Amino acid sequence: MAKRRIFTAPSTQVVDIATGQARLEKVDGEPDSYVLHVNGVPSSSITLSDPARLDFEYLDWMARIIDVVTDGSLRAIHLGAAGCALARALDATRPGSRQTAIDIDPILIDHVRQWFDLPRSPALALRAGDAAAEIATFRDDTADVIVRDAFSFDSVPEQLATEEFYADCARVLRPSGLFLANVPDSGDHKVLREEIRAAASAFNHVAAASESGVLKGRRRGNVVIAAAQDPLPDAALDRSLRTAPTMAVWLDEAALLSRIGR
Template identity: 70%
Template sequence: MVDISTGTARLEKLDGEADSYVLHVNGVPSSSITLSDPTRLDFEYLDWMRRAIDVVLPAGSLRAAHIGAAGCALARALDATRPGSKQTAIDIDAALLGFVREWFDLPRSPALALRAGDGAAEIGTFRPDTLDVLVRDAFDHDSVPPALQSPDFFASCAEAVKDSGLYVANVPDSGDHGVLKSELNALGEHFAHLAAATEPAILKGRRRGNVVVLASNTPLDTAGLDRSLRTAASVATFLSGKGLRSRLGL
C-alpha cells in the first residue's frame, strides 16, 4: 500500500495469474491490469465501453480523453488496438498518476498523456469539436463527484466532442435509477442520441452496479451495439431511444 494525494492505493495480484493485478484506490477496486495483454479488460463495464467505441467508431486512430485515469486500463486497450491514437488521461490525484506510470509501463505522450487536475475544469481546455471519444469514469469512493454531473460539465463535454464522436460514462446505479435518469436528462440537453447498457438485474433495480451511458450527435448503430453487447463475456442489456425512455420513465 502507498500513500497518494487523495488517500491510499494498493496493488492486489490475482491468484494464478502471472502478471494480472487489481488497483485499489481508497479501498475501491478501480482498475484491472494484465501487463502482458493490454487488450484484456476484466472489469465488464470497461469491456462494454470498448465494444461501444469499436461499433460507433469502427476504424482508425482516435483522439480520446479520459476523465478519471486510475490504472488507464481502457486507454491501454485502445492504444494497443488503435495505432496512432492520441489520448489524454486526467486524474485529480497527481501521486496516483506517478505510481501507475511506474507500475504499468504506460504508453508515453502523445500516445497517452497523463494530466493531473480536476476533470470538470480540464474538459474546458480541449478545443471544440476535437475529441472522437470522451470517457468519464471518475469516482469519489462510490459516487461521481457533483462537479462531473453539473450542467456546465455536460455542456463542456458536448462542445469538446465531435458531432460524429462519442461520450461514454460509467454511471453508478443504486436500483432506483435516480442518478441514471438525472444524467440522461442532462445529457439530452446537449446530445441528440442517448443509449445505455448494463446487466439485466441492475436495470430491474435488483442490485447496485455500473451502467454505461452513451451519447452522440450522430445516430448510433443500435443494431450493431446490441449485437456486440449480447456477445460480451458478461452479456449487457442495451437500450436506446424510445425503449430507454420508456424503461426508465423519462
C-alpha cells in the same frame, strides 16, 4: 522489446496518495495481472502482457461500443485515469491513437506511471487536475471519444454530472464524436435518470448498456451511458453487447426511459 514489469512485491502494495490510499493487489494464479483499489474501491484491472484484456465488465462494454461506433485511430480523452486500463486497450487496438488521461490525484498518476507499462506521450499523456476544469481547456471539435470514469469513493463527483459539464464535453467532441460515462446505479435509478437528463441537454442521442438485472432495478451495478449527436447504430451495438463475456442489454433513450422511468 521486453515489456517493463511492475515494481512491487509479489502480493500487495499499499501507498498513500493525495486523495487517500491506493492498494495494488496481485491476482492469484496470474503471472502479471493486478487490481488497483483507490480508497477501497476497485478501480482498474491490468494485465501487463495483454493490454487489450479488460476484466471489468463495464470497460469491456465501453470498448465494444467504441469499436462499433468509431473507426481507425482516435483522439480520446479519459476523465478519471486510475490505472488507464481502457487507454492501454485502445492504444493496443487502435495504432496511432492520441489519448489524454486526467486524474485528480497527482501522486496516484506518479505511481501508475511507475507500476504499469503505459504508452508515452503523445500516445498517452497523463495530466493531474479536476476533470471538469480540465475538459474546459480543450479546443472545440477536437476529440473522437470522451470517457468519464471518475469517482470520489463510490460516487461520481457532482461537477462531472452537470448540464454544464455535458455541454463542455459536447463542445470538445467532433460532430461524429462519442461520449461514454460509467454511472453507478443503486437500483432506484435516481442517479441514472439525472445523468440521462443532463446528457440529453447536450446530445441529440442518448442510450445505455448494462446487465438486465441492473436496468430492471433488481440489484446495484454499473450502467454505461452513451451519447452522441449522430444516431447510434442500435442494432449493431445490441448484437455486440449480447456476445460480451458479461452480457449487456443496449437500450436507446425511449426504451431506457420506459424501463427506468422519467
